[in-house]
Amino acid sequence: MDNLYIKKVLNGDTEGFRYFISNYKDLAFSVAISVVKDEFWAEEVVQESFIKVFQKLKSFKGRSSFKTWFYRIVINEAFQRLREEKKQHLYQNELQETELSSVENNLNGMTPEEQTILVQEALKQIQPKESLVLRLFYLEDQSAKTIADETGWTEANVRVILHRGRKNMLSVVNRLLCNELKTV
Structure with missing residues (x-):
């Protein structure tokens, strides 16, 4: 069934993409939440994953099942989100420590x-x-x-x-x- 909808989407039927969203959103969320451990981030990961799938559907070669290909994208997005958060968190901690001491001094x-x-x-x-x-x-x-x-x-x-x-x-x-x- 996936192959039928892949062909539809590639032939310009963008409404056919709803099939993938309805069939894969719950499992994608489950995969994402297991990696990022936060509902809000997991929702973002799933959304970004669907956008990437839509944009890169032409590159799907069928060497594996669509499901496997899709979940690989979700997993990559989830780990990318973790890396970004880790970088941001480290930068923010440094920035916050500097700002906090400055604010405390001025508030006194x-x-x-x-x-x-x-x-x-x-x-x-x-x-x-x-x-x-x-x-x-x-x-x-x-x-x-x-x-x-x-x-x-x-x-x-x-x-x-x-x-x-x-x-x-x-x-x-x-x-x-x-x-x-x-x-x-």
């Missing part, structure tokens, strides 16, 4: 009111999802599970947004503090 000389104003301004400058999750988590003391229930996102997605929000918030606060020091 501020009044609580000035700190509140700084936080409110920083929340305005980050992505809306990140701002929402940070407000709910830190200012409203809600758990990631509660936030997921309220927003309709997965708990893993909330945790990813929370992680990214912290990093972006730290960068914005540091930038605001640096700008404040320049004007003084």
